[in-house]
Amino acid sequence: MQKFVLYAVMITSFIGALVGSGINVALPSIGQEFMAGAGDLSRVASAYLFGSAIFTLPLGKAADILGRKKLYKIGIIFFSITLIIGGFAQSVEFLFGIRFIQGGLMAMVFGPGMAVLVSVYDKSMRGKILGYSTAAVYVGLTCGPAIGGFICHYIGWRWFFYLTGAIAASGLIFLLQVKEEWYGDRNEKFDIKGSLCYMVTAPLLLYGFSEISQTQYGLYLFFAGILGLIIFVLQERKAQFPMLDVGLFIGNKAFSFSNLAALLHYAATFAISFLISLYLQVVCGLTAPEAGSILLLQFMMMALLSPKAGSLSDRIEPGKVASVGMAINCVCLWMLSCLDDSSSVVLVGGILIGIGIGFALFASPNNNAIMSAINPKYYGTASSLLATMRIIGQAISMAIVTIVLDVNEVRSITGADNDMLLYAMQIIYRIFALVCLFGVFASLARNKQEELDN
Incomplete structure (x- = not known):
């Protein structure tokens, strides 16, 4: 049973990340077909996050009452259907709407997923198993730009939605093998x-x-x-x-500051792939497949190192490992703010490798710190809250991008506004570096992690 749960969670983690990252490479093509500007495209990327942010926490609590596996399964089914529908979009407004719905449905997966996974494995293996789940996310992020770039370039962006919908549906194969159900407290009222x-x-x-x-x-x-x-x-x-027991935050610094660190980290890093994709294609003149291949470097490091980082956090205080990862990303973000139109693509690739290392060292150890800081009864709530912190952080990241692009009057992604686009990117990266610096302090603020006995 354990392996089927792990496989199901890894597949859905993979496809959720792939949909989120792959769309970034496809956005320039979508913008050209619908005559949409940079602001409209950033909103299409954000719509998925908005839908997830709104529904993840309530649905996570609902899963604790109604059954985590049940809502998990329903989410996969309808998420797959809406992905395929997205391929038939006839306007950027329709695409915005369907992406919002996809985010809401994916909330039925984000919330219960980690709770189910943690419930079936012993706490001594928690960091390692969460590392595999995190690695699946990063494999999705890794494949997203490459798959999105090649699909967009050779058969059109619509096929990105058709194919990812089919892959998402395959997660049901393993989930249907699991007969057991998990609850937080079935006697609670919603x-x-x-x-x-x-x-x-x-x-x-x-x-x-x-x-x-x-x-x-x-x-x-x-x-x-x-x-x-x-x-x-x-x-x-x-x-x-x-729905959210605020008492979980009182007197529990490990739980509180770990969630805050997650929020700040994703607020500082999520938009990187969107910005680098624009930088490589619009400023440097690379094709979508070429841009996707370079973005691959960051996500490859994340995928390779996450299981190792998770295992490391089973032996060393998770907060210390996560803090090192956050600090690495702070430095890399400042380096990105120094790029200009003459910067070497090799330099960009090297910075992305550094970000991948920092991200791997942060994510799974921080997840381990959160899930180790609460009673098993609250696994569903903690899983949903962590997902919400991640999603809200990602939405804030894209909101910062939208605001800075609008303030600097970047209206075109055809090359006409390249100077303003590059200047706006430099400002955004400096803001992100500052946010990440605050995240380092939040990560260091938690006390030595003390695991609760199951």
């Missing part, structure tokens, strides 16, 4: 008020932040989201069966 409050608050925060530079209402929406967040916390503190 927190409808808290869930609705969160589902309103999350888009207000994310969309408001991303639209600050576009409309006068962006700032108002953002502050409305902050108010909603305060109301949500107050609601959860008094709820009998809260």
Whole structure:
């Protein structure tokens, strides 16, 4: 049973990452077909994240009550269907909508996935198994740019959606072999008020932040989201069966700062592949397959080293390993901010290798620290919260890109605005380096990890 759960989680982790990274290489072709600008394309990339951010936490709690495997299976089925539908998009607006729906459905996989995996393996193997799951994510990230680039170049971007939909459906083969079901507490009632409050608050925060530079209402929406967040916390503190037990954060520095570190790390690093793809294709004039091959270097290092980093975190305090990884990425982001139109492609590749090493050292040890800091009853909540931190961080990353591109009036990706595009990228990388620096401090702030007995 253990191996079937592992295979199923690895496949869905792989395809979720592949869909997220592969679309970045296809975006220039999508933009040309639909006459869409850089801002519109960044919103297409963000829509998937927005949908996931809104639904992951509520669905993770629902999985604890209704059954983690059940929701996991439903998510795979409908995610596969919507991927295929995405290939028939006739406008950038339709593509934005279907990507949002895909993100919501993938939340049914993000939330329960890690909880199911941790439930079937002994805690002495937790870091190693999470390392394999993380490696599957990075293999997806590795294959995404290469597969996306070749598919886009030779048979068209629409086939990226058709083929990934078919691969996603294959995850059911292993999941159907698993008969056992896992729950957190079947006797709890679903927190409808808290869930609705969160589902309103999350888009207000994310969309408001991303639209600050576009409309006068962006700032108002953002502050409305902050108010909603305060109301949500107050609601959860008094709820009998809260969607998110805020007590998990009180007196548990390892759990709290590990989640904060995850948020900051993904906010600082997620948009790298999007920006490098634009840089290589628009500024350097490379083809989509060539750009995808260079991006492959980062994700290859992530895939190769994640299991090793996970195993290392079973022997060494996970927070220390994760902090080293975060620091490496901080340095690499600052190096990216120094690139110009005459920079060597070899230099770009070397920096991407460094980012891959840093990412591997951070992700699975940080996941191990989070899952080791709570009682098994809360595995579903912790898994969903970690996924939410990752997704919100990714959405913030793309929002920063959108804001800086808009402020610098980068409207075209055809080469007409190359000087402004390059300047905007340099600003974005410096912002990301600063965010990553704060992440290093957050990662170091957690106390020595003390695992809870199962």
